[in-house]
Amino acid sequence: MIEEIACSEKVTLVFDKKTEAALTNVSFSVKVGESFALVGESGSGKTSLLRLLLGLIEPTKGRVRLFGKSLDEIGHEELRKIRRNCGYISQDPFGGLPPTLTALQAVLEPLVVTHSSLKKDEINKAKTLLSDLGIEESLWNRKLIQGFSGGQRQRIMLARALITDPKLLFADEPTSMQDVSTRWDLVNQLKNYHQRGMSLIFVTHDLLLAKTITQKGIVLYRGLVCEEGPTALLLTDPLHPYTKALSAALPRLGRPIKIKAKRKPLPSSWEGCVYFSLCPYVFDKCKLPPPLKEVKDGRKVACFLY
Amino acid sequence: MMEVRSLSVAYPNGVKAVEEATLTLSPGKILALVGESGSGKSTLLYACLGLLPRGSKISGKVFFDHLDFLSLPEEEQRQIRWKKASLVLQGTMNAFTPVLTMKRQFVEAMEEHLNLKPADAINRAGELLKEVGLDPKFLFRYPHEISGGQKQRCAIAMALCCNPDYLLADEPTTALDVITQAEIINLLKRIVRQRNMGMLIVTHDLALATSIADKISVMHQSRIVEIASSEEIVNRPKHPHTIDLIRSLSMMEEEH
Numbered sequence: 078m079i080e081e082i083a084c085s086e087k088v089t090l091v092f093d094k095k096t097e098a099a100l101t102n103v104s105f106s107v108k109v110g111e112s113f114a115l116v117g118e119s120g121s122g123k124t125s126l127l128r129l130l131l132g133l134i135e136p137t138k139g140r141v142r143l144f145g146k147s148l149d150e151i152g153h154e155e156l157r158k159i160r161r162n163c164g165y166i167s168q169d170p171f172g173g174l175p176p177t178l179t180a181l182q183a184v185l186e187p188l189v190v191t192h193s194s195l196k197k198d199e200i201n202k203a204k205t206l207l208s209d210l211g212i213e214e215s216l217w218n219r220k221l222i223q224g225f226s227g228g229q230r231q232r233i234m235l236a237r238a239l240i241t242d243p244k245l246l247f248a249d250e251p252t253s254m255q256d257v258s259t260r261w262d263l264v265n266q267l268k269n270y271h272q273r274g275m276s277l278i279f280v281t282h283d284l285l286l287a288k289t290i291t292q293k294g295i296v297l298y299r300g301l302v303c304e305e306g307p308t309a310l311l312l313t314d315p316l317h318p319y320t321k322a323l324s325a326a327l328p329r330l331g332r333p334i335k336i337k338a339k340r341k342p343l344p345s346s347w348e349g350c351v352y353f354s355l356c357p358y359v360f361d362k363c364k365l366p367p368p369l370k371e372v373k374d375g376r377k378v379a380c381f382l383y
Numbered sequence: 384m385m386e387v388r389s390l391s392v393a394y395p396n397g398v399k400a401v402e403e404a405t406l407t408l409s410p411g412k413i414l415a416l417v418g419e420s421g422s423g424k425s426t427l428l429y430a431c432l433g434l435l436p437r438g439s440k441i442s443g444k445v446f447f448d449h450l451d452f453l454s455l456p457e458e459e460q461r462q463i464r465w466k467k468a469s470l471v472l473q474g475t476m477n478a479f480t481p482v483l484t485m486k487r488q489f490v491e492a493m494e495e496h497l498n499l500k501p502a503d504a505i506n507r508a509g510e511l512l513k514e515v516g517l518d519p520k521f522l523f524r525y526p527h528e529i530s531g532g533q534k535q536r537c538a539i540a541m542a543l544c545c546n547p548d549y550l551l552a553d554e555p556t557t558a559l560d561v562i563t564q565a566e567i568i569n570l571l572k573r574i575v576r577q578r579n580m581g582m583l584i585v586t587h588d589l590a591l592a593t594s595i596a597d598k599i600s601v602m603h604q605s606r607i608v609e610i611a612s613s614e615e616i617v618n619r620p621k622h623p624h625t626i627d628l629i630r631s632l633s634m635m636e637e638e639h
Contacts, residue, residue: 282560326561328565330594334565
């Protein structure tokens with residue numbers, strides 16, 4: 078029995094040498110049965126990190142382990158075997174599903190790939206998943222994927238990812254197109270599977286959603302981890318000034334949004350803290366990069382305030 | 384005062400998207416129109432400006448300061464549209480022509496509606512960009528050279544170019560991350576206050592609505608089911624649908 082299911086070890090990712098790195102020295106580890114969040118705004122590197130963990134791209138420096146295997150040491154066949162234990166929900170429901178299948182065919186496709194004849198209980202399971210996720214029976218066979226809305230496609234994608242009972246699910250903003258009520262169908266389904274032992278890596282820019290679904294997580298800003306800890310505390314007691322801004326910017330019932338951030342570029346060839354130009358607390362030391370260090374109760378933060 | 388009276392809309396295919404909607408909006412106030420996908424909220428917004436597909440059936444009235452807008456001939460509607468009430472679109476990612484600089488797009492709108500000379504229009508566009516917190520240099524960029532949040536600011540600046548009395552915004556922050564969203568919301572609030580404009584904002588996000596709007600009207604299955612102050616909606620929702628929405632949101636905020 079391995080304790081750790083996915084792990085990123087000092088990963089740096091550079092797409093283009095002329096621009097800044099997409100990820101810099103990112104380390105974290107997800108244990109078996111854990112539900113882990115990658116939080117950050119657009120462009121912070123969340124999706125790249127998911128793709129690295131799945132072995133779809135390779136890190137420039139550092140390494141990635143999945144199910145205890147270092148991805149740079151195994152061949153393509155073994156990687157495929159490992160991936161069979163993983164589910165993946167892409168952030169783009171328009172590009173992430175085969176457009177010419179029906180909803181039911183799309184959900185069953187991952188099973189068809191692994192064995193040729195479908196069992197009756199597998200078909201029933203697909204139907205149950207679809208109806209639990211609010212896709213009505215009249216839509217299962219008649220309509221092709223291309224006729225479904227973004228929100229419906231996201232729900233079909235979740236059913237398709239869960240049909241194989243993955244040990245680890247990668248979900249990239251899986252509720253971005255949902256209304257409040259249908260969002261709950263997705264959240265509950267994710268939680269159900271998690272309670273039955275599935276590990277989860279969940280990408281979002283919404284700390285409230287992160288807290289609802291996951292126990293632990295990291296906050297990324299410009300490709301660097303600025304804070305790591307229990308997601309409930311990232312929301313209610315954020316340490317890093319950026320996490321504070323993320324939490325304050327969330328719309329909550331009946332409360333005005335408290336945020337004053339003005340976007341300013343970093344000085345050129347800057348080597349200090351990447352949050353320098355936005356941070357309300359800057360002092361001299363911030364011209365150096367702050368290390369990610371443990372502060373209390375297993376919480377880590379990369380900021381000279383602590 | 385902007386007034387919508389018993390407005391109903393049926394699309395050419397017969398679908399009744401809005402039924403008997405009635406609401407009012409005062410200058411300097413923000414009214415949020417909240418509902419789930421398919422509830423009819425965007426249709427209601429476009430109907431107010433006479434911007435529905437040909438062949439749609441509309442009944443009821445829309446008044447902008449006692450001007451009975453929908454009964455005007457199409458050409459007259461077009462002439463006063465940007466001046467009385469202008470529109471900030473959903474998904475500004477695609478709202479601008481990709482092959483023209485922002486300057487051309489601003490000038491085009493102002494030449495058409497204000498008869499300004501290009502040089503004056505460019506000056507005015509620069510002022511508007513400053514008002515929404517952007518450097519006037521952005522005028523020389525193409526849409527793909529501008530980030531999502533900046534594009535949204537440009538869209539707001541453009542909507543302001545004819546000094547409208549009312550601003551109608553369709554999901555103005557969807558697809559933006561939370562921090563950018565907060566910036567845009569604060570910008571809209573400031574502009575409404577400074578210009579004493581009325582703003583109707585369509586959103587599916589009730590939490591967002593309660594943090595920006597003075598009043599909220601909740602739409603469900605083509606009808607407005609409840610209108611009340613934000614405070615009232617949060618603390619004493621009356622319609623079962625509103626109660627459901629509030630409950631699912633507070634579940635997320637409270638549960639640990």
